[in-house]
Amino acid sequence: MFRNTDENKTENGLFAVSFKPENFIPGVIIGFLFGLFYDLSKPAGSGLRRRNFLPGKKSEQCLLPSNNDRELKLVLVVRQDLKMGTGKIASQCARATWVSVSVSCSDRYLLRRWEQCGQPKIVCTCRKNRLREAAENIGLATFVVADAGRTQVEAGSKTVLAVGPGPKELVDTVTGKLRLL
Numbered sequence: 001m002f003r004n005t006d007e008n009k010t011e012n013g014l015f016a017v018s019f020k021p022e023n024f025i026p027g028v029i030i031g032f033l034f035g036l037f038y039d040l041s042k043p044a045g046s047g048l049r050r051r052n053f054l055p056g057k058k059s060e061q062c063l064l065p066s067n068n069d070r071e072l073k074l075v076l077v078v079r080q081d082l083k084m085g086t087g088k089i090a091s092q093c094a095r096a097t098w099v100s101v102s103v104s105c106s107d108r109y110l111l112r113r114w115e116q117c118g119q120p121k122i123v124c125t126c127r128k129n130r131l132r133e134a135a136e137n138i139g140l141a142t143f144v145v146a147d148a149g150r151t152q153v154e155a156g157s158k159t160v161l162a163v164g165p166g167p168k169e170l171v172d173t174v175t176g177k178l179r180l181l
Helices: 007-019 021-037 086-106 108-116 131-138 168-175
Strands: 049-052 063-066 072-079 122-128 142-146 158-167
Touching: 063 086, 072 086, 072 108, 072 168, 086 142, 086 158, 108 131, 108 158, 131 168
Parallel strands: 072 122
Antiparallel strands: 049 063, 072 158, 142 158
């Protein structure tokens, strides 16, 4: 019936004190500033080094991989048997790139490395898109664009296969012999 006041302070006191504006707002600001200066997506000792190009020109900086890192790339394989127009191909490739990078690539460190080295993308062609199984068997991320069928091709047509981003050597084992678009 009568509660001990010490228990009441313990239950409500800590919770009430921690969410006061004078404690909460500085905590959010400190957390935001900490996040700006500390990059959680890059593991410690990643081996990336900064390098300046052309000292007389604009000071560009690129993070280059050291010897233990591998070059990364993304290959987009466009089906030529569908006879899509140039704009349709560009649209489908853009969608394949966006989705494969934002959804299929769950490794943030791999994505960060790919972005910092120029986001290499290669567009190739093929008659039939049967490379997906080969890419998935060796552990590469893949994404197939299925068209909505509103313009040039039938609904559900598989127009573009995105392979990667992944190590260049692995991607080349699947797509290395394809013709460039």
